[in-house]
Each structure stands twice: as structure tokens, then as C-alpha cells.
Amino acid sequence: MTETTEVRVPQQARSRRTPDPSRTWRLRPRGLVTHEVRERWTEAQGEFVDDPPRSVREADALADEVADALIAEIEARRASLRSVWNDTEADTEALRLVLRDYRSFVKQMVGDD
Numbered sequence: 001m002t003e004t005t006e007v008r009v010p011q012q013a014r015s016r017r018t019p020d021p022s023r024t025w026r027l028r029p030r031g032l033v034t035h036e037v038r039e040r041w042t043e044a045q046g047e048f049v050d051d052p053p054r055s056v057r058e059a060d061a062l063a064d065e066v067a068d069a070l071i072a073e074i075e076a077r078r079a080s081l082r083s084v085w086n087d088t089e090a091d092t093e094a095l096r097l098v099l100r101d102y103r104s105f106v107k108q109m110v111g112d113d
Contacts, residue, residue, distance in 0.1 A: 025077060025101075025104070025105070025108075026108070027070065027073060027074065027077075027108050027109075028070075028073060029065075029066050029069030029070050029073065030069045030070070030072040030073035030076060031069055031072065032065065032066065032069045037062065037066060040058070040062050041059070041062060043058070044058035044059045044062060045059070074109070077105060078105075081098055081101055081102055081105065084097075084098040084101075085098055
């Protein structure tokens with residue numbers, strides 16, 4: 001049986017570290033409020049019994065809005081990552097950090113976060 005040892009990082013060292021990118025950016029529909037999207041979905045679903053075609057049209061319209069908002073968020077994140085290295089001569093540390101952020105971004109896109 002292997003015993004694990006907890007490594008403690010001093011508070012001062014923790015505060016200098018950059019935040020974990022998987023905690024600072026999450027894929028969310030840009031410009032949409034989650035609870036409002038859920039409410040709209042519930043309304044569309046609830047209309048199915050009385051008017052199935054209308055219910056499905058509303059679900060499709062909502063799905064279209066959410067997809068567009070997700071694409072907008074993805075594009076904004078890519079632009080943000082690109083701005084770190086594209087327009088300037090970034091040092092090796094900045095490039096290492098942006099590569100780490102790209103890794104987190106790609107992992108989220110493929111559902112491996």
C-alpha cells in the first residue's frame with residue numbers, strides 16, 4: 001500500500017501563481033442568462049400538449065440562439081488567447097501560460113475537462 005504525502009504550498013507562493021485557466025473560463029452562452037434560457041425551455045416544452053408544432057419551433061429557435069451565443073463565446077475566447085502572442089513578442093513564460101490556456105480551452109471543447 002502506498003502512502004501519499006500532502007505537499008503544502010506557502011500562502012505567499014500560492015498568491016503569485018497564475019489561476020488555473022479551467023477555473024477562470026468556462027464555455028457559457030455569451031449574452032444569455034442561464035435561468036432565462038431554462039424558463040424559455042420550460043415554456044416551449046409545456047406548450048407541446050396544446051400545440052406541438054409551435055412547441056418544436058420555439059425549441060428550435062431557442063437552440064439556435066444558444067448555439068449562436070456559444071459560438072460567440074468560443075470566438076471571443078480564441079481572440080483573447082491569440083492576443084497574448086499574436087501582436088507582440090511574448091516571452092517564453094507568457095507563451096507557456098497561453099499554451100496551458102489553449103490546452104484547457106481545447107479540453108473543454110472536446111468535453112475532457
